[in-house]
Amino acid sequence: MNRRRFLGAAGGVAAVGWWSRRFVELSGAGPVLPQPPRASVANLTLRAAPGRAAVGSTSLDAWLYNGLLPGPTLRVQRGEPARIRLENQLPESTITHWHGLLVPEAADGHPRLAIDAGKTYEYAFTVDQPPGLSWYHPHTHLRTGYQVHRGLAGLIVIDDPANRTRGLPPAERELVLVIQDRTVMASGEVPYDLRGPAMMAGYFGDTILANGTPTPTQPVDAATYRLRILNGSASRIYKLGLTAPARMRIIGTDGGFLSAPVDAEEIMLAPAERLDLLVDFSASAGRQVSLETRPFTLPQGTFGPGGMGRGRDMMRGRQGDPGVIMHFDVGRTTERSAAVQLDARPTVPLPRGANERRFVFSSMMMDHTINGMSFDMERPDVRARAGAIERWTFVNDGPVPHPVHLHAAQFQVRTRTGGRNVVSPWETGWKDTVLVAPSEVVTVDVHFGPHPGLFLLHCHNLVHEDMGMMLNVALDPA
Numbered sequence: 001m002n003r004r005r006f007l008g009a010a011g012g013v014a015a016v017g018w019w020s021r022r023f024v025e026l027s028g029a030g031p032v033l034p035q036p037p038r039a040s041v042a043n044l045t046l047r048a049a050p051g052r053a054a055v056g057s058t059s060l061d062a063w064l065y066n067g068l069l070p071g072p073t074l075r076v077q078r079g080e081p082a083r084i085r086l087e088n089q090l091p092e093s094t095i096t097h098w099h100g101l102l103v104p105e106a107a108d109g110h111p112r113l114a115i116d117a118g119k120t121y122e123y124a125f126t127v128d129q130p131p132g133l134s135w136y137h138p139h140t141h142l143r144t145g146y147q148v149h150r151g152l153a154g155l156i157v158i159d160d161p162a163n164r165t166r167g168l169p170p171a172e173r174e175l176v177l178v179i180q181d182r183t184v185m186a187s188g189e190v191p192y193d194l195r196g197p198a199m200m201a202g203y204f205g206d207t208i209l210a211n212g213t214p215t216p217t218q219p220v221d222a223a224t225y226r227l228r229i230l231n232g233s234a235s236r237i238y239k240l241g242l243t244a245p246a247r248m249r250i251i252g253t254d255g256g257f258l259s260a261p262v263d264a265e266e267i268m269l270a271p272a273e274r275l276d277l278l279v280d281f282s283a284s285a286g287r288q289v290s291l292e293t294r295p296f297t298l299p300q301g302t303f304g305p306g307g308m309g310r311g312r313d314m315m316r317g318r319q320g321d322p323g324v325i326m327h328f329d330v331g332r333t334t335e336r337s338a339a340v341q342l343d344a345r346p347t348v349p350l351p352r353g354a355n356e357r358r359f360v361f362s363s364m365m366m367d368h369t370i371n372g373m374s375f376d377m378e379r380p381d382v383r384a385r386a387g388a389i390e391r392w393t394f395v396n397d398g399p400v401p402h403p404v405h406l407h408a409a410q411f412q413v414r415t416r417t418g419g420r421n422v423v424s425p426w427e428t429g430w431k432d433t434v435l436v437a438p439s440e441v442v443t444v445d446v447h448f449g450p451h452p453g454l455f456l457l458h459c460h461n462l463v464h465e466d467m468g469m470m471l472n473v474a475l476d477p478a
């Protein structure tokens with residue numbers, strides 16, 4: 001799309017777009033937060049195809065799983081076999097990755113497994129890991145960002161049979177929330193324009209969608225709710241907070257429960273990170289509470305996302321922009337919350353003599369590399385062993401943040417020096433994605449899953465990933 005048409009359609013953006021200055025209040029109560037329909041993985045057909053998705057007052061020209069934005073929420077029990085058939089009805093190749101699940105190589109969605117338009121791929125795996133929130137999205141060579149941007153993403157919940165005895169809210173007080181930013185044109189087009197500063201900082205849209213909906217309003221009781229949140233954005237980091245008295249307790253992250261709840265006022269959530277959150281609305285009966293993203297700046301090098309491109313392209317938001325994600329209309333029905341009993345995956349200390357590896361994430365001259373390397377589909381870059389425990393260090397020596405993600409493993413964050421200089425208490429739980437901001441050095445204890453094969457380490461800023469910030473991790477049999 002040329003620049004002129006892009007700006008020419010800007011008037012239409014105001015109808016649905018509302019970053020900061022362009023904020024337009026929807027009249028009356030907005031739509032509620034839609035909950036994607038659930039699907040079982042026992043015998044599932046997932047059809048990736050072009051479609052339309054209603055977004056506020058317009059409709060989006062999208063690519064969707066089973067016609068839905070986000071796709072169906074897959075609910076699975078631990079130990080349950082999954083049989084999923086991916087049908088590619090897109091005009092290009094694709095492959096689906098189950099982000100957060102420890103699955104065999106053939107089911108992990110490595111880009112070399114992509115199928116052509118019109119073809120199908122059969123996934124067979126057994127989910128064998130603790131309860132938690134994962135997600136699925138395309139992992140197509142050079143096209144992951146674009147395909148996710150067009151709408152291909154959905155959640156996976158590994159159900160917890162012990163929910164009731166943990167003191168967690170009942171199912172009717174559990175909400176899933178996928179946060180994504182997009183610039184939606186009045187025409188329904190969602191341009192993915194990566195020229196100029198976007199090649200460095202990534203894609204930023206001017207509208208935040210909550211489960212595909214701009215600023216929904218969810219009625220809630222003055223009670224405790226469980227919010228299971230995914231940052232499904234290409235590049236945008238959110239600093240989540242609530243506008244009125246309401247307590248946020250984090251009970252889990254990417255890989256499952258924490259060992260105990262952690263209270264938080266503000267939570268940074270980078271692309272691909274997940275949060276399992278209890279929100280107690282009892283102090284706000286009869287009021288409106290908004291979930292917002294607060295302004296922030298990250299330490300940066302000579303030209304960070306805050307400097308580079310600032311003011312240059314008014315069509316895009318920028319990293320650290322404030323905005324409202326959704327509202328909660330709190331009713332007057334109150335209910336005391338119960339004491340919460342979690343059980344985390346046990347921690348195993350780093351064995352003596354464990355392998356240590358160091359990965360330097362660099363962004364220079366519109367080039368994003370790990371240890372100086374760009375992704376090569378066939379070249380194994382790291383050799384490790386399935387089931388092994390290793391200490392990995394991620395170094396960011398450039399000006400832009402990198403949410404670092406590892407397949408086929410879960411890790412715990414041990415240290416963060418430089419930059420923000422702190423490990424948030426919830427980052428010590430089991431994770432598969434960690435934010436490494438400029439100047440930061442982050443160490444994690446990596447626990448590889450049981451499956452040998454060729455897996456991936458990459459930046460989950462999807463623009464960086466597609467530009468090659470990704471390595472192959474070859475796991476030898478245990």
Ligand code: C2O
Nearest residue numbers: 097099272405456
């Ligand atoms: Cu969410 Cu390799 O990806």
Ligand code: CU
Nearest residue numbers: 098099100407
């Ligand atoms: Cu993944």
Ligand code: CU
Nearest residue numbers: 402459461464
């Ligand atoms: Cu990156």
